[in-house]
Amino acid sequence: MNAHDLDPLHEPRALIELVNVEKTYPGAEQPAVRDLSLAVREGEILVLVGPSGCGKSTTLRLINRMIEPTSGSIIFEGADVTNTDPNKLRRQIGYVIQQIGLFPHRTIAENIGTVPRLLKWDKKKTAARVNEMLELVGMDPSIYGPRYPRELSGGQAQRVGVARALAADPDVLLMDEPFGAIDPITRDRLQNEFLRLQAELKKTIVFVTHDIDEAVKMGDRIAILREQSIIAQIDRPEVILTDPADDFVENFLGSGAILKTLTLNRVRDLDLAPVPPVLPGASRTQALAAVEESSSGVAILLDAQEHPVRWVDRRSLDNAAKPIEQAGRSVNVMLQPEDTLQDALSAMLQTSTGMSVVVDGRGRYLGCVTIESLASLLVQTQNGAA
Amino acid sequence: MSGIESWFEYLSKRWDLVASTLLETLGYVVSVTVAAAIVAITVGVLTRNRAFPRELSLAIASVFLTIPSLALFTIFIPVVGLGFWPSFIALFLYALLPILRNTVTGLQGVDSSIVESAKGMGMTRLQILFKVELPLAWPVILAGIRVSAMLTVGISAIATLVAGGGLGDFIKSGLARLPLPNSLEAIWTGVILSLLLALAIDSSMRGLGRLTTSAGVRS
Ligand SMILES: Nc1ncnc2c1ncn2[C@@H]1O[C@H](COP(=O)(O)OP(=O)(O)OP(=O)(O)O)[C@@H](O)[C@H]1O
Ligand SMILES: [Mg+2]
Numbered sequence: 095m096n097a098h099d100l101d102p103l104h105e106p107r108a109l110i111e112l113v114n115v116e117k118t119y120p121g122a123e124q125p126a127v128r129d130l131s132l133a134v135r136e137g138e139i140l141v142l143v144g145p146s147g148c149g150k151s152t153t154l155r156l157i158n159r160m161i162e163p164t165s166g167s168i169i170f171e172g173a174d175v176t177n178t179d180p181n182k183l184r185r186q187i188g189y190v191i192q193q194i195g196l197f198p199h200r201t202i203a204e205n206i207g208t209v210p211r212l213l214k215w216d217k218k219k220t221a222a223r224v225n226e227m228l229e230l231v232g233m234d235p236s237i238y239g240p241r242y243p244r245e246l247s248g249g250q251a252q253r254v255g256v257a258r259a260l261a262a263d264p265d266v267l268l269m270d271e272p273f274g275a276i277d278p279i280t281r282d283r284l285q286n287e288f289l290r291l292q293a294e295l296k297k298t299i300v301f302v303t304h305d306i307d308e309a310v311k312m313g314d315r316i317a318i319l320r321e322q323s324i325i326a327q328i329d330r331p332e333v334i335l336t337d338p339a340d341d342f343v344e345n346f347l348g349s350g351a352i353l354k355t356l357t358l359n360r361v362r363d364l365d366l367a368p369v370p371p372v373l374p375g376a377s378r379t380q381a382l383a384a385v386e387e388s389s390s391g392v393a394i395l396l397d398a399q400e401h402p403v404r405w406v407d408r409r410s411l412d413n414a415a416k417p418i419e420q421a422g423r424s425v426n427v428m429l430q431p432e433d434t435l436q437d438a439l440s441a442m443l444q445t446s447t448g449m450s451v452v453v454d455g456r457g458r459y460l461g462c463v464t465i466e467s468l469a470s471l472l473v474q475t476q477n478g479a480a
Numbered sequence: 481m482s483g484i485e486s487w488f489e490y491l492s493k494r495w496d497l498v499a500s501t502l503l504e505t506l507g508y509v510v511s512v513t514v515a516a517a518i519v520a521i522t523v524g525v526l527t528r529n530r531a532f533p534r535e536l537s538l539a540i541a542s543v544f545l546t547i548p549s550l551a552l553f554t555i556f557i558p559v560v561g562l563g564f565w566p567s568f569i570a571l572f573l574y575a576l577l578p579i580l581r582n583t584v585t586g587l588q589g590v591d592s593s594i595v596e597s598a599k600g601m602g603m604t605r606l607q608i609l610f611k612v613e614l615p616l617a618w619p620v621i622l623a624g625i626r627v628s629a630m631l632t633v634g635i636s637a638i639a640t641l642v643a644g645g646g647l648g649d650f651i652k653s654g655l656a657r658l659p660l661p662n663s664l665e666a667i668w669t670g671v672i673l674s675l676l677l678a679l680a681i682d683s684s685m686r687g688l689g690r691l692t693t694s695a696g697v698r699s
Contacts, residue, residue, distance in 0.1 A: 160600060184602035195597030199615050199694035209601050242696030258601075 108133035108169075109266060109298045110157055115166035117152055125164070126152045128322040134266075139292065139299040141313035143306060145346070149323030150302045154268050157300060158187045171265070185209055188259030188267040188297075192274040194251050196243040202228070202254055203239035209262040227257040230291065249280040256288065260295070267299045273308070285311060286432035290455060306347060310335065310357045311434055318343050332358050353436070356472075361438050361452055362431035364471055366461030369449070371396050372406065372418075381418055382411050390464070394425070394451060400458040402428065402451045428453045431460070435468055442468070483664075490665035502673055504645040508571055508636040509681060513629045516575035521621060524583030525609065534584060541577040549574075549638050557642060567636065567644035574635055575628035582624025586617030619693050626685045633678045637670065647674050 110133070117127040126149045134140050142150045155161045157168065159180040167176040175183050196205050203224045210220040225235040231253040243251060252272065259267055273281040285308070292299065303309055309316050310331045317328040320342055327339035335355050338344040347354065370384040372395045384393040385408050395404040395418065406422035413421065427441040429452045441450040448465035491498060520541070527534035544552070552570040560566055590613050598608045614621075640648030647670045654666030690698070 158600060160596070181602040181604055184600055189597065189600035191593060191597060191600070193591070193593035193596075195591070195593040195595075195600075197594060197598070197612060197696075199696045201696070208603075212602055212607075242694075244696060255597075 106135040106137055109136045109171060110134040110300070111169040112153075112156065113167045113169065115156055115163045115168065117149075117156060117161065118164045125322055127156065127163075128324060130166075130323050130325070132317065132325070132328075134298055134300055135315075136265075136298050137296045138314040139301055139312055141301045141303060141309040141316045142319055143303055143309040143316060143346075144319030144323075144326075145321075146304060148319045148321050150304070150319060151270050153319070153323045154270050154300060154302050157266075158184050158189055158268055160184075160189075185212055185262065186264050186266070188262075188264040190255050190259045190267065190269045190272045192271040194255040196246075196251060196254060196258070198243050200242075201239065202241050202243065202246070203235070205243065205254060206258045206261050208258060213262055215262075223261055227261050228254075230260070231257045232287065233257075248276050249284060252276060252284055253287075256291075260297075265298055267297045269299065270302045271304070272301075274303070274305075282433070282437070286430050287455070288312075289432045307354065307357055307436075310354055318346055356436040356439060357434040359435045359471060360431060361429045361433045361435070361463060364435075364438070364463045364467045366452065367449065367464045367467065369394055369462040371400075371402075371459055374398050376418070378411060378414070378418055381406060381421075382408070385411065390447070390449065390462075392422075392447065392449070394459060394462070395419070395422070396459055402453065402459045405445075405447070425451050427451070428457070429463065430455065435471070438463055438468060439465075487665045487668050490662055491669065494669075498669065498673070501645060501647050501649050502677065504639075505633065505636050505647045505674070505677060508567065508639065508644075508646060509629055509632045509677075512568060512571040512575050512632045512636075513625060516572050516628055517579050517625050519572075520576050520579035520624075521583050524580050524587060524621075525614075528584070528587045528613075538577075538580060538584065541580050544573040545577050549635055550641070553638050553642050553644075562643040564644055566642045567639035567646075570638075571632050571636055575632055578627040578631065579621065579624040582620050582627075583617065586620030586624075587613055589620065590616045615694065616697060619689060619697065619699075622685065622689045622692070626682060626689075629681050629685065630678050633674055633681065637674065647677075 112130055112132045115127060115130045116125050118125040130153065132153075142153060144150055152161065156163055157170075159168070159175070163176065167174050169175070170183065170186075196202075197208070200208075203221070206224045206227050207220045210223055215223070224239065228235040228238055233250065233253060238246075238250070238254075243254070246254065255272070273284050276284065289312070301312055303312070313331055315328060316331050316334055318326045318334065320326045326346075327334055327343045332355065334343065335347065335358065338347060367390060368388065369390060370388050370393050372381045372384050372393050374395075374397055376384075381393065381395075385391060385406065392405055392407045394402045395406055397403050402425045404419075404422045404424055406418065410416075410422040411418065427444050427450055429438055429441055429450050431452065431454070438450060442448050442463070442465050444450075449462050451462055452460045454460055523537050524534075527537055549570065552573065553566055556566040556569050560569065594612060594616070595608060598612045603611065636644075636646050637648035637651055639646045640652045650666045650670035650673075654663045654670070657663040657666070
């Protein structure tokens, strides 16, 4: 699913190619994009990252010909599309921008159905597809379909933006800082959701950001751009982090490059510690048995939806005056499999035990990760890279 | 006899005349507003992406409003004669500015990211105009049309001076006969009916606005 999981001898074919593309805006003295050649491989997330004004958006917008290149050519699915009908091309390419740009006068369902309607799908097929898309991004079609964009939160609007871009099932998705205007917690959740989605959909994605952490988290490959969209380095994130090509890249990565290797691995790469769950309605004796059996001396109390609610240990259960639903400490921080080890580390540091709970996309208990498992994975990775 | 009673008596003897002049004024309002809306919206749409022609057309439309109405009504008589046409042309020129101004404002108020995403999904320029820009600018444009319609009700009273008919007839004949009997009643008839007509048009256009504006952008 990640490009680096694939056999390097079987390099996937390039779905999009920019060949010696140059763009000079009217009236500008210098080109915004200079002699850029870039291939986007089928099924990968290629992240374009670089300082503000280096030409990331310009590069992205050249691909779906929102702007026309001054020279050079654009190859899409093997065909030169530099001079074809741009509207036809755009209907085959999903496009998500930071401001999202939902149509305020249209319902969510109509917004998502925009491209299918342009492609003249019949009403039934469009409606079915709209529902499918809303479910895909975790929104109930019967609730959200008839609503208008102004009735959505920022995170929901962003999900609808993605659903709208995916509606006509394009092979390619262009995303320009899609999570840029969202608070950090929601952004993290949307990134995780999006990675889960991508694992299923396997689209070819070009993703623009100016945030190196987001680039490392989202990218199968990262292109670090300098002024005029000149590629300073393009490679897999772990190569860029451990072996920056030059000072520019090193500066751009910042001082925490080693720490950023924490964002290369995910919580799902960690071994889950055997922390037994205590089901709702369990007796004190059953809970104590679970704690006894646990190597770490703690157990996790679940609610009826299998959501973890409390950490319990022997001492907290000994206090017979308290019902077990109130024993121990509440579970405040939870990780998901898509979270990075950086997220995991900061979660573990917030609990006194150095352990953190992992839940799936619906908040159901999966297990716990420990600071030891994190450390041993890091050691393994270091040895593997050396 | 009190003022109101004498006015009702005045009216009751002249229903036919009241109805026909009211219809004449209404005729001006409808024809002028429709014509001005077509022209002003077209100009506003055509110049929406170019500053110079846009500002020029706004300047021209503003100049019309500064010409004294008596002059504007009479200036075209040598060309089109007396009656409906000189009045229509003058009222039309007055009605342009509110609609043009609001069309320009409304179209400029459409968030550029909405147009960007419409373009990015492969909508053609015409589709973007008719399915995105105009529907979003519509409440503002309609407010301009409403102002023009109101303006036309008021200024059309001048039409009587160039034999153009309308509710102004009552005002003119009342003024000419002051202080003879029924002269005040005639003036009231012109003024009050104009006012009622304006109110009726205003509320029906607000209703039209609600019917033609998406719930997603209604305030
Ligand atoms: N429509 C335009 N007309 C003229 N110049 C432009 C236009 N759009 C961008 N530029 C210029 O081209 C250069 C690259 O801009 P671009 O928007 O591609 O940068 P970016 O990397 O996306 O920056 P940011 O991270 O701030 O979004 C900048 O110098 C910018 O001023
Ligand atoms: Mg940008």
